[in-house]
Amino acid sequence: MEASISQTVPATSRERILEVALAEFAACGYEGARLQDIARAAGLSHPTLLYHFESKEGLYAAVIAAATADWAAETRRAISGNRQGFEQIASLVEAAFHFFETHANFVRVLRREAIEGGERLGAASADVLAPFVAEGVSFLERETAAGRLRPHDPLELMALCYAAVFTHFSDAAFRSRVLGDDPLTPAALRRSRDALLALLRAALDPGG
Amino acid sequence: MEASISQTVPATSRERILEVALAEFAACGYEGARLQDIARAAGLSHPTLLYHFESKEGLYAAVIAAATADWAAETRRAISGNRQGFEQIASLVEAAFHFFETHANFVRVLRREAIEGGERLGAASADVLAPFVAEGVSFLERETAAGRLRPHDPLELMALCYAAVFTHFSDAAFRSRVLGDDPLTPAALRRSRDALLALLRAALDPGG
DNA sequence: ACCTGTCTACTGACTTGTCAGTAGAGCGCC
DNA sequence: GGCGCTCTACTGACAAGTCAGTAGACAGGT
Numbered sequence: 263m264e265a266s267i268s269q270t271v272p273a274t275s276r277e278r279i280l281e282v283a284l285a286e287f288a289a290c291g292y293e294g295a296r297l298q299d300i301a302r303a304a305g306l307s308h309p310t311l312l313y314h315f316e317s318k319e320g321l322y323a324a325v326i327a328a329a330t331a332d333w334a335a336e337t338r339r340a341i342s343g344n345r346q347g348f349e350q351i352a353s354l355v356e357a358a359f360h361f362f363e364t365h366a367n368f369v370r371v372l373r374r375e376a377i378e379g380g381e382r383l384g385a386a387s388a389d390v391l392a393p394f395v396a397e398g399v400s401f402l403e404r405e406t407a408a409g410r411l412r413p414h415d416p417l418e419l420m421a422l423c424y425a426a427v428f429t430h431f432s433d434a435a436f437r438s439r440v441l442g443d444d445p446l447t448p449a450a451l452r453r454s455r456d457a458l459l460a461l462l463r464a465a466l467d468p469g470g
Numbered sequence: 471m472e473a474s475i476s477q478t479v480p481a482t483s484r485e486r487i488l489e490v491a492l493a494e495f496a497a498c499g500y501e502g503a504r505l506q507d508i509a510r511a512a513g514l515s516h517p518t519l520l521y522h523f524e525s526k527e528g529l530y531a532a533v534i535a536a537a538t539a540d541w542a543a544e545t546r547r548a549i550s551g552n553r554q555g556f557e558q559i560a561s562l563v564e565a566a567f568h569f570f571e572t573h574a575n576f577v578r579v580l581r582r583e584a585i586e587g588g589e590r591l592g593a594a595s596a597d598v599l600a601p602f603v604a605e606g607v608s609f610l611e612r613e614t615a616a617g618r619l620r621p622h623d624p625l626e627l628m629a630l631c632y633a634a635v636f637t638h639f640s641d642a643a644f645r646s647r648v649l650g651d652d653p654l655t656p657a658a659l660r661r662s663r664d665a666l667l668a669l670l671r672a673a674l675d676p677g678g
Numbered sequence: 679a680c681c682t683g684t685c686t687a688c689t690g691a692c693t694t695g696t697c698a699g700t701a702g703a704g705c706g707c708c
Numbered sequence: 709g710g711c712g713c714t715c716t717a718c719t720g721a722c723a724a725g726t727c728a729g730t731a732g733a734c735a736g737g738t
Contacts, residue, residue: 275683289586293502297728310684312729370585377578378497379643391648412672418665421645425637426630435587437629440599457626464620465672483717505694518718520695 276314278304284325288370292322292382326383329368330390336361337394347410348467350401352459355423359455362431366446373432395420411466419466426458484522486512492533496575499582500530500590534591537576544569545602555618556675558609560667563631567663570639574654581640603628619674627674634666 282303286295297318301308315321340357341350362369375383395417402416430437434445444450490511494503505526509516523529548565549558570577583591603625610624638645642653652658 291499291501291582293499296726298726306683307685308727309686309729309731313683318728373581373585373641374499376641376644377581380647388648395648414669415661415665417649418662419669421638421662422634422666422669425633425641429633429637430629433581433584433633436584439588440596440603441625453623454626454629457623458630461622461627461630461669461673465669504692506692514717515719516694517696517720521717526694 275304275306275310279306279311279314279321280325280328283321284329284367284371287322287325287374288367291374292318297321322382326371329365329371330387332365333361333368334390347405347408348463350405351423351462351466355427355455355459355462358423358427359430359451362427363446363451366431366434369428369431373428376428409468412468414466423458423462430454483512483514483518487514487519487522487529488533488536491529492537492575492579495530495533495582496578500526505529530590534579537573537579538595540573541569541576555613556671558613559631559670559674563635563663563667563670566631566635567638567659570635571654571659574639574642577636577639581636584636617676620676622674631666631670638662 279300283295283300286300286303290296295318297311298308300321301311304311311321315324336357337354340354343350343353345353380387398420399416402411402414402419405411406413406416430445430451437443437445445454487508491503491508494508494511498504503526505519506516508529509519512519519529523532544565545562548562551558551561553561588595606628607624610619610622610627613619614621614624638653638659645651645653653662
């Protein structure tokens with residue numbers, strides 16, 4: 263599974279299918295998405311889609327794999343700076359907002375999986391995420407011990423950040439409906455991100 | 471739509487259907503849920519289900535209505551104390567954890583709706599929620615002006631609390647898969663709730 | 679000649695919703 | 709107390725439609 267989700271108009275049928283399939287799975291869920299609709303949106307008949315992807319499940323797996331590859335790359339970049347204390351947290355939160363801004367549909371797919379327990383993602387995804395979480399916990403414990411962060415339950419802190427960022431993107435349409443604003447404009451994203459950072463800084467940063 | 475979701479074994483077919491339908495819609499989503507499966511779980515044939523509820527959409531609406539009635543009652547109770555400052559926030563967070571503990575399946579249904587923009591909920595739900603949010607914002611502004619809370623973006627603060635509580639319940643199965651613990655045990659709920667309250671207190675309570 | 683990408687036409691499985699009919703409880707009435 | 713009538717709750721069988729996936733033909737490039 264190689265292809266990543268491009269930002270420009272995709273050249274090949276395979277790339278076009280991946281892009282519209284992500285949007286369709288995000289909007290309708292796995293069960294609700296129709297191969298015929300995805301194919302039509304990509305300008306193809308649905309048997310042609312099945313020529314490129316062996317089955318609906320195969321297409322879904324390819325969509326997940328493509329977006330996951332992008333995510334892994336972006337996360338590696340955000341922690342490569344080897345920052346300390348609150349600065350590292352801020353850097354990760356900013357990276358998350360930036361990544362999901364360009365992959366909002368992927369968040370909705372992930373959220374659906376999370377609701378269902380992630381069975382469709384396969385055991386692999388849990389095995390990928392667990393070490394990432396463990397590393398985060400040990401970072402928080404280390405920085406707290408060094409006095410660069412005020413003490414807080416590390417696991418719950420990470421869960422809260424995950425919840426805040428994911429919800430902002432996955433529930434954007436709902437928030438827009440209830441509040442009347444669009445949470446995905448650059449200004450709204452900045453506002454939400456800064457509010458989260460301000461709250462975290464007030465609670466965690468010894469110098470804040 | 472009168473019936474509420476009971477905690478004990480439901481006596482009537484209608485109540486049994488509502489209960490297993492909530493579980494099925496939570497687990498599979500609206501599209502993924504099968505009337506036949508719901509009926510079988512309730513010990514009936516599927517035409518009998520359609521005898522009690524005119525259609526799949528009608529059943530879904532009835533499920534939402536029953537749970538929403540419970541939610542409204544619990545929320546009214548939590549704000550009836552007329553508390554001030556951080557105490558009122560803590561009271562609401564505690565009430566939310568308590569309510570969703572007994573209605574975890576309802577959270578998953580709501581989250582699915584949020585992902586899809588809540589179109590199936592009808593305009594009514596937005597009209598119910600908007601005043602609730604407005605009241606929360608004006609409470610936060612009033613208490614901040616009175617010096618009982620440290621200043622923070624009110625809307626984003628509410629969004630963050632919503633995100634934290636909803637995610638804890640809607641993504642419980644996923645968290646359990648990644649971390650190996652069960653987030654819905656009383657101890658885990660207390661831990662998560664207290665972590666959220668500690669963070670909020672550190673950021674908002676002038677005396678904390 | 680063969681491979682790639684595409685199409686039209688089709689099938690089988692499955693789902694919602696309908697229909698006609700059954701079992702049994704309740705009720706007035708002679 | 710037996711009879712006719714109605715109502716609720718329920719069922720099996722079926723109609724209508726949808727969906728994923730298959731078969732086979734066809735066009736264009738190498």
